[in-house]
Amino acid sequence: MATSLLEARINSKMIMESISSIGVKSVFGCQEESLISFYCDRNPNVDYIQLRHEQAAVHAADGFARASGKPGVVLLGTSLSLTNGITGIATAYSDSVPLLIISGPLFPIHSSKNAFDDLNIIGMATPITKHIFTVENTDDLPLIIHQAYHLAANGRPGPVLIEISTNMAPKHQKYVSNDFNLAEPFLQSLKNESELCRALEFIETARKPVFLIGGGTIISGASEVLHKIVQQCQIPVVTTLMGIGAYSTVDRLFLGMLGMHGTYAANKAVHQCDLLISIGMRFSDRVTGRISGFSPKSKIIHVDIDESELNKILQVDLPIVSDAKAFLSWLHNHIDHQKVNYNTKNWVNEATEWKRTVPRFDKSNSILSPQTVIQMIDRYSDDSALVVTDVGQHQIWTAHNYKFKNPRTLLTSGGLGTMGYGLPAAIGAAISRPTEQVICVSGDGSFQMNLQELITIVKYQLPIKIAILNNGYLGMVRQWQQLFFNGRYSSVKISSPDFVKLADSYGAVGFKAQTEEEAKQIIIEAFNLQGPVLMEFNVVEEENVFPMVPPNHNNHQTLLSKE
Structure with missing residues (x-):
C-alpha cells in the first residue's frame, strides 16, 4: 500500500515534532524526492541541513555528535539513500558515536512497489548499529523516536536506525506531543x-x-x-x-x-x-x-x-x-x-625526561614541511578551536603537532579510518558549536572524496577554515610502499585540481602557500576572515610520518627515520 501525499506530510510533521520535543535543533539529510515533505513543510524549531551526498550527511551528523556530545540526527529517504550512508554509519559505530538515523519511504514516489524495496536493509545495517526499530504504525513513531534517541546516547553510544515500513498504517489523527521523561545519559553503575x-x-x-x-x-x-x-x-x-x-x-x-x-x-x-x-x-x-x-x-x-x-x-x-x-x-x-x-x-x-616530540624529516627539497604548517595553525588558532581531520599522514601530523588542551576538540575517524570524513564532519561541528573556530585538516587525496560539500559550506556560510596538505600522493600508502615494499610505488601518485580555483568556483575564498612566510600570511588572513576559507599548502612530496612501528613489531621497536 503506497503512502499518500497527505499521509506522508502527517508522518513528516510527526517525526519533526517528536525530534523537536527531545530538544534537537538540527537535522542532516539530502535533497531527494522521498524527503520533499521535510523541507517543504518546515518545522520552525528544527533546521534541516541539506548536504549533497548521503555519506556526507551521515558524517555531518557524526561531526555534530562528537562536537556536542549529543546524538546527531540524519534523515535518509529511500533504501538506496541508506546504502549511500552505510560508510558513515559504520564510521560512527566503530568510534562509538551516537546517531539517530531515520530511513524509509516518507513520500509517495511511485504508486506501485518501489524497485529498491527488496533490499535487505536490516541485514546490511545490523552489524553497524546498536539497534534497529521498524515502524509499521504511525502512532508508534513518537515513542520509538524518543527511545531510539535515548538508546543511541546511553551505555556505549552508537548509531540507532529507525526503518519506516513501506506498509506503515496511518491513523489520520492529529499528532499530540507527549511528555516523554527521558533521563540524561546515565553513568553505568559500578557493579563490584x-x-x-x-x-x-x-x-x-x-x-x-x-x-x-x-x-x-x-x-x-x-x-x-x-x-x-x-x-x-x-x-x-x-x-x-x-x-x-x-x-x-x-x-x-x-x-x-x-x-x-x-x-x-x-x-x-x-x-x-x-x-x-x-x-x-x-x-x-x-x-x-x-x-x-x-x-x-x-x-x-x-x-x-x-x-x-x-x-x-x-x-x-x-x-x-x-x-x-x-x-x-x-x-x-x-x-x-x-x-x-x-x-x-x-x-x-x-x-618525563624521555623525548615526547616527534622527529623531523631527514632530507627535503621542500621549503615548507607539513609539520610546520600544523604548528602554525596551532599557533594562530584559539585554544577552543575544533580540529577535524581526514585520514592519512596529515591526521597523524595533526595529532602530534597541534596542541589539544580540551576534550572534543579533535574530531577524526579512528576505528574505520574513513577518507572523506573531514569536510562533512566539519560542517556538523560548525552547526553544533557555531561560536567556535572550526578547522578542517585534509590531504589532497582525502579531500577529493567529498569535495562537493564545499557548496554546502558556502550555502550556509559556515566559517570553516580548510587546510589541504598537498603532497601529490596518497601519502600513507606511499609510505608503506617505500618502507616495506622496497619503494615499489603503485597507484599512489595522484593529480588534483587547482584547489584555490576550485574554492573560488564554489564561492569560497582560496589561498595557496609554498613557503613558510606565505603559509604564515595566509593562515593569519584566513582566521581574520568571517566566512569559509580554503588554504592549499604545497608540502614535500615524500615526507614520512615518524615515529612508526613496523607491522608485527613491538611498540618499543620504533623507526625514527627512513634510513
Whole structure:
C-alpha cells in the first residue's frame, strides 16, 4: 500500500515534532524526492541541513555528535539513500558515536512497489548499529523516536536506525506531543566493590603506573576528574588517537600518543611500566603492536562500559565494567594521592625526561614541511578551536603537532579510518558549536572524496577554515610502499585540481602557500576572515610520518627515520 501525499506530510510533521520535543535543533539529510515533505513543510524549531551526498550527511551528523556530545540526527529517504550512508554509519559505530538515523519511504514516489524495496536493509545495517526499530504504525513513531534517541546516547553510544515500513498504517489523527521523561545519559553503575578495591590497591602500591586513556573517557565527560587525579597522584598519561584532548597535551605529565605512530616517551613508558590503567579504549592493533610484547612488565587494569571489550584482544589482570567517569570519580574519592605521589616520584622524573616530540624529516627539497604548517595553525588558532581531520599522514601530523588542551576538540575517524570524513564532519561541528573556530585538516587525496560539500559550506556560510596538505600522493600508502615494499610505488601518485580555483568556483575564498612566510600570511588572513576559507599548502612530496612501528613489531621497536 503506497503512502499518500497527505499521509506522508502527517508522518513528516510527526517525526519533526517528536525530534523537536527531545530538544534537537538540527537535522542532516539530502535533497531527494522521498524527503520533499521535510523541507517543504518546515518545522520552525528544527533546521534541516541539506548536504549533497548521503555519506556526507551521515558524517555531518557524526561531526555534530562528537562536537556536542549529543546524538546527531540524519534523515535518509529511500533504501538506496541508506546504502549511500552505510560508510558513515559504520564510521560512527566503530568510534562509538551516537546517531539517530531515520530511513524509509516518507513520500509517495511511485504508486506501485518501489524497485529498491527488496533490499535487505536490516541485514546490511545490523552489524553497524546498536539497534534497529521498524515502524509499521504511525502512532508508534513518537515513542520509538524518543527511545531510539535515548538508546543511541546511553551505555556505549552508537548509531540507532529507525526503518519506516513501506506498509506503515496511518491513523489520520492529529499528532499530540507527549511528555516523554527521558533521563540524561546515565553513568553505568559500578557493579563490584571488590574489583574497585583491588584497582585501588594496584594503583597505591605501583611504582611505575601509567594511565592509558581512550575515547571513552571523552565520551563520558571524565576529563576534569581525570585531570584532578593525575595532578594529585602524579601519574603519567598516554592516550590513543581517539583519546587526544582528554588530558591537555601541553602538560608535563602527558607523554604523547601510544602505538604505531606514538611518541618515544609514550611507547617506552608503557613498555617499562608496572601498572597500566587503561580506560575507555579497546586495545586495537594500532595501539598495541604485537600483542605478545605489549606492556610486558605490567599488571593491566581495563575499564570499559562495554563488557564485550574486556579480555577480547588482551587478557588483563583486572577487568572492570564501568563508565569511565563513574570509575574515575570513585577513584578520586577513595585514593590516597599522597601515598601514590610518594611511590611514583622517581618514575615521573624518569618518564618525563624521555623525548615526547616527534622527529623531523631527514632530507627535503621542500621549503615548507607539513609539520610546520600544523604548528602554525596551532599557533594562530584559539585554544577552543575544533580540529577535524581526514585520514592519512596529515591526521597523524595533526595529532602530534597541534596542541589539544580540551576534550572534543579533535574530531577524526579512528576505528574505520574513513577518507572523506573531514569536510562533512566539519560542517556538523560548525552547526553544533557555531561560536567556535572550526578547522578542517585534509590531504589532497582525502579531500577529493567529498569535495562537493564545499557548496554546502558556502550555502550556509559556515566559517570553516580548510587546510589541504598537498603532497601529490596518497601519502600513507606511499609510505608503506617505500618502507616495506622496497619503494615499489603503485597507484599512489595522484593529480588534483587547482584547489584555490576550485574554492573560488564554489564561492569560497582560496589561498595557496609554498613557503613558510606565505603559509604564515595566509593562515593569519584566513582566521581574520568571517566566512569559509580554503588554504592549499604545497608540502614535500615524500615526507614520512615518524615515529612508526613496523607491522608485527613491538611498540618499543620504533623507526625514527627512513634510513
